[in-house]
Amino acid sequence: MRALVGLGLVLALGACDASEPVKPAVKEAPEVKLATVALDAPIRVLGTEPFWNVEIAPAGLVLTRIDQQPLTAPNNGFEANGNVVLWTSAMPDQTPIKITLTGTDCSDGMSDRIYPLSAMVEIGTETLTGCAASVEALSRASEAGRVE
Incomplete structure (x- = not known):
């Protein structure tokens, strides 16, 4: 009987391969x-009078x-504080740019679209105000209604 128990232990221990590390569960x-x-997806900030936009993407902030x-x-990441998010x-030419998005509905004043975010872009001493939404939502949006 002891031989069978010993053999069972040897077989059980042999099944464990110490060379393979235990992988922790990955949490998203x-x-x-x-x-x-x-x-974390590309966002477009836009305004009118005069027309301008800023693309916020992992590769950078592009003002057009x-x-x-x-x-x-460079996109240095954002700081979130409640209903407000800020990129600096x-x-x-080393002119500072600061983009502030607020989670409130916004109208650009020229179209019949309602955007999910209000925006303020400060470039040096100039301040631009506008609206924002994901690039993906804007690509699907019609000329009127909510941009979602």
């Missing part, structure tokens, strides 16, 4: 959102204005 980080907008070359600043960076 929860998606960070402001209103309905995922903050009519009749000007796009300017790119600097343009190539």
